[in-house]
Amino acid sequence: MSGGEPESSPGLAAENFGDRLAARVAMRESQLVLGLDPDPAGLWPQALYFADGTVDPSAPSGERAARAVLEHCRLALAAVGDECVAVKLQVACFERLGPPGWAALALAAATAREQGLLVIADAKRGDIDVTAAAYAQAFFGVTPTPYGPVDGIGADALTVNPLLGTDSLAPFLSAARDRSSALFVLVRTSNPGAGDVQEQRLADGRLVSERLAEMVAELGSGGVGRAGLSDVGAVVGATAPKRLEALRAAMPQTVFLLPGVGAQGGYVQDLAAAFAPGRAGGLVSASRGIVAAHERTGGDPADAARAEASRLRELAWSIAG
Amino acid sequence: MSGGEPESSPGLAAENFGDRLAARVAMRESQLVLGLDPDPAGLWPQALYFADGTVDPSAPSGERAARAVLEHCRLALAAVGDECVAVKLQVACFERLGPPGWAALALAAATAREQGLLVIADAKRGDIDVTAAAYAQAFFGVTPTPYGPVDGIGADALTVNPLLGTDSLAPFLSAARDRSSALFVLVRTSNPGAGDVQEQRLADGRLVSERLAEMVAELGSGGVGRAGLSDVGAVVGATAPKRLEALRAAMPQTVFLLPGVGAQGGYVQDLAAAFAPGRAGGLVSASRGIVAAHERTGGDPADAARAEASRLRELAWSIAG
Numbered sequence: 001m002s003g004g005e006p007e008s009s010p011g012l013a014a015e016n017f018g019d020r021l022a023a024r025v026a027m028r029e030s031q032l033v034l035g036l037d038p039d040p041a042g043l044w045p046q047a048l049y050f051a052d053g054t055v056d057p058s059a060p061s062g063e064r065a066a067r068a069v070l071e072h073c074r075l076a077l078a079a080v081g082d083e084c085v086a087v088k089l090q091v092a093c094f095e096r097l098g099p100p101g102w103a104a105l106a107l108a109a110a111t112a113r114e115q116g117l118l119v120i121a122d123a124k125r126g127d128i129d130v131t132a133a134a135y136a137q138a139f140f141g142v143t144p145t146p147y148g149p150v151d152g153i154g155a156d157a158l159t160v161n162p163l164l165g166t167d168s169l170a171p172f173l174s175a176a177r178d179r180s181s182a183l184f185v186l187v188r189t190s191n192p193g194a195g196d197v198q199e200q201r202l203a204d205g206r207l208v209s210e211r212l213a214e215m216v217a218e219l220g221s222g223g224v225g226r227a228g229l230s231d232v233g234a235v236v237g238a239t240a241p242k243r244l245e246a247l248r249a250a251m252p253q254t255v256f257l258l259p260g261v262g263a264q265g266g267y268v269q270d271l272a273a274a275f276a277p278g279r280a281g282g283l284v285s286a287s288r289g290i291v292a293a294h295e296r297t298g299g300d301p302a303d304a305a306r307a308e309a310s311r312l313r314e315l316a317w318s319i320a321g
Numbered sequence: 322m323s324g325g326e327p328e329s330s331p332g333l334a335a336e337n338f339g340d341r342l343a344a345r346v347a348m349r350e351s352q353l354v355l356g357l358d359p360d361p362a363g364l365w366p367q368a369l370y371f372a373d374g375t376v377d378p379s380a381p382s383g384e385r386a387a388r389a390v391l392e393h394c395r396l397a398l399a400a401v402g403d404e405c406v407a408v409k410l411q412v413a414c415f416e417r418l419g420p421p422g423w424a425a426l427a428l429a430a431a432t433a434r435e436q437g438l439l440v441i442a443d444a445k446r447g448d449i450d451v452t453a454a455a456y457a458q459a460f461f462g463v464t465p466t467p468y469g470p471v472d473g474i475g476a477d478a479l480t481v482n483p484l485l486g487t488d489s490l491a492p493f494l495s496a497a498r499d500r501s502s503a504l505f506v507l508v509r510t511s512n513p514g515a516g517d518v519q520e521q522r523l524a525d526g527r528l529v530s531e532r533l534a535e536m537v538a539e540l541g542s543g544g545v546g547r548a549g550l551s552d553v554g555a556v557v558g559a560t561a562p563k564r565l566e567a568l569r570a571a572m573p574q575t576v577f578l579l580p581g582v583g584a585q586g587g588y589v590q591d592l593a594a595a596f597a598p599g600r601a602g603g604l605v606s607a608s609r610g611i612v613a614a615h616e617r618t619g620g621d622p623a624d625a626a627r628a629e630a631s632r633l634r635e636l637a638w639s640i641a642g
Binding site for chain 2: 037039040041043048061062064065068090092093095096097098099100101102103106124125126127128129130131132134135137138143144145146147148149150151152161162163164165166167168186189190191192193194195196197198200201202203204205208211212215
């Protein structure tokens with residue numbers, strides 16, 4: 001890590017992700033992450049209207065759907081971006097639309113960046129050495145080719161799966177650190193079946209998720225910035241608040257990405273332990289809870305989303321204060 | 322499962338993956354899987370030559386590189402496809418080239434299918450409910466959109482990561498079964514760090530990998546065909562032969578996908594236990610060991626690859642016999 005002043009930082013690479021995040025959280029007064037997982041069958045009506053105006057009606061269905069998905073993301077970002085510190089793009093929802101879907105992913109990321117948001121690619125990748133490095137090129141880096149370099153998505157953070165062990169995470173972390181970015185390692189997910197593996201009891205008395213937490217803390221110990229936060233974060237579901245204190249104790253300098261608020265049944269009120277290292281220690285992620293708020297409240301989708309995002313932002317800010 | 326005769330099967334969906342695989346293995350006398358993980362900086366020279374002849378030199382670098390990657394895959398398939406029963410496409414290596422890379426992935430899959438090979442998408446995906454279903458659409462299915470359906474890759478099998486639990490695998494399995502396809506669930510990977518999580522000892526005396534094996538056996542029990550093989554397979558690294566017997570005992574009807582032969586240090590000779598349920602019970606996967614054989618032996622890349630594939634095919638066939 002550079003010892004220079006933050007304002008004289010020579011470039012992105014000299015800055016630590018935790019410091020970048022902490023500054024962004026303080027400036028925007030938000031720990032809220034807008035999750036975008038667009039379903040082409042459930043887009044905001046205005047997105048279809050805009051897409052119809054820009055894509056040739058004879059274009060392949062994938063191209064038209066990807067355009068509508070992108071417009072949906074842009075509308076959602078325009079409506080609630082100001083309430084958020086980051087966007088979490090669910091890669092599966094773009095990937096299923098093929099090449100135009102992958103193009104829409106890059107454009108959605110660019111739109112979020114232009115709004116001053118950090119971009120979290122929720123891809124849950126995990127693989128061995130050479131392959132992990134290839135995924136890291138896709139999300140953080142650049143792929144050298146005989147025809148010149150090919151840019152990746154340029155994410156500020158990527159969710160990764162640690163089942164393959166620490167050596168499988170190392171190429172991801174190396175690529176992330178090169179550009180002051182971060183990993184969020186799955187530790188305790190938000191789904192009902194999370195216990196099938198993550199909550200199995202080990203012979204040493206710990207749960208598997210606590211072993212994963214240990215790996216995260218070790219891996220992240222070399223990437224802690226002035227704000228006391230590491231560039232190796234953890235995904236900890238907001239649906240398991242009882243596990244939060246033990247996991248915070250095992251990972252004192254780790255940023256928690258907390259999905260599962262809203263549609264999945266988690267409550268911001270239960271997440272106080274996540275914010276122990278400071279406000280930027282916990283990022284509250286909500287997807288359908290924000291974007292589909294109008295299905296519960298009625299009214300304009302953008303207005304409903306903005307009201308719900310504002311409510312969640314204020315709630316998290318007050319609990320973390 | 323349908324009780325009809327195999328020859329009167331009304332469509333793909335009526336047939337079991339294990340039966341499809343067993344028939345294919347018997348017909349082609351091969352349990353060999355060609356792994357394709359193309360690095361744009363290490364393609365066969367002829368691939369660059371072919372690509373240069375078909376892509377506008379002013380096209381973006383990603384488009385040109387993806388074309389060269391596709392030509393490389395086509396050349397490798399032409400050289401060794403006859404020795405193999407399946408191809409394993411390493412999705413990361415296409416994904417890093419952006420939209421044209423994703424297009425090349427679909428075209429490489431189509432080329433392999435035309436050669437009578439099964440297509441294994443090595444993507445190691447894993448996510449919760451709705452997202453798992455989205456990934457399943459990308460690899461197995463079709464995504465409904467207001468503009469008509471968007472086709473996925475059409476894979477015959479997909480590698481998946483079970484860390485999120487059985488409920489996270491269910492949408493993948495449902496989509497796979499709908500088209501007589503399969504999952505290969507990570508159980509014991511081939512990398513040195515596999516032990517960090519997978520070989521942790523549980524309180525009940527088993528290893529985590531044995532718990533994963535139990536999940537695989539349970540999940541697959543509803544998809545066993547006449548050949549006695551299930552449509553839920555397991556990834557078991559050829560680099561850990563000592564673990565093979567215990568894992569085979571825990572998963573008696575599971576097809577093992579065995580990566581790690583060659584470049585990673587695994588030996589076909591050590592894999593006999595994998596073939597206990599029959600020849601189709603073990604699929605020997607080699608990537609750089611085949612495609613980069615000329616780097617060790619010299620000579621033409623295609624000739625060297627064919628010789629190595631032939632050697633591996635015969636070796637596996639004799640050991641499984």
